[in-house]
Amino acid sequence: MDKKDNFRKQVRSFYSVLLTSFIMVMLIGILGVTYMINPSAFSFKENGPSSEMVSKNAEDEDWDKIENGIHLRTGLKDADGLMAVVNNCTNCHSAKLVMQNRMNEERWVETIRWMQETQNLWDLGENEKVIVDYLVTNYPPKSKGRREALTNIEWYPLEDK
Template sequence: MNKELINSLKGLLGLLLGLSIFLVVFMVGLLVINQNPELLLSEVEEEKPVSLVQDDLVKDGVHVATGLVAKEGYELVVANCTNCHAADLVIQNRGDKEHWVSLINWMQETQGLWDLGDNEEKIVAYLSENYAPIQKGRRANLTDIEWYELKD
């Protein structure tokens, strides 16, 4: 036999051997996947939105996420009021206890606000203390001014 023919047959035999190994590995892989189909399912973690503000962060006496004054009772306001509207709506309003109670009653009668139970008194106390009416005139009084006399 010719040496070229022998080398060609060796090459063909190597190719067949490689192909056989590939087919065996492929068939074993198919059997494993057939027995354990969950191997194909990769668990993709749901991406959580990145919050730039921590929900419980308080800085300089203000709850950063809502802008509410962080004093006793603000957690109740966050839990009960910001379910329906932004905290800005609370902050922009001011009133005494009667105003806040009438506003809560109006929301319960017309807007579907639930019964606040014992929390109503605490919420009203917080709101009337931290968002009470500001009594001021046209402008604040001038203070710490060095006055000088006008010369004729």
């Protein structure tokens, strides 16, 4: 083996080392970028409950968390009777349906009777008053768009001069 051959061999092995390191750096780079974009790709817990599902656990301390006067889970205002409303009125439909409907006491009671007669809503017992009070106090009927008809006016006859 002459010197030239030896030199070529060295150059070749030098390049193969260089190439291997280059590939490794690229792989680590790709993995790093993937991790930065989506860390959960590396958690390998596909069949476990997602963190979202875990936070919905009723025993979670955040379950009935209130922030800025709003019950986060339902969006209802924090006030007397809140939990009675949460526990009785958000089981079948969203609390949004409750909040959107601004009614007076009489119409709330009618709505509750209607749900009891046609939608299997249970007897609310003492909670009914608590719930209706909560709704009327916190979600009162919006002011009417048009003024109410005038009453008690003293009309006077128009006279031709």
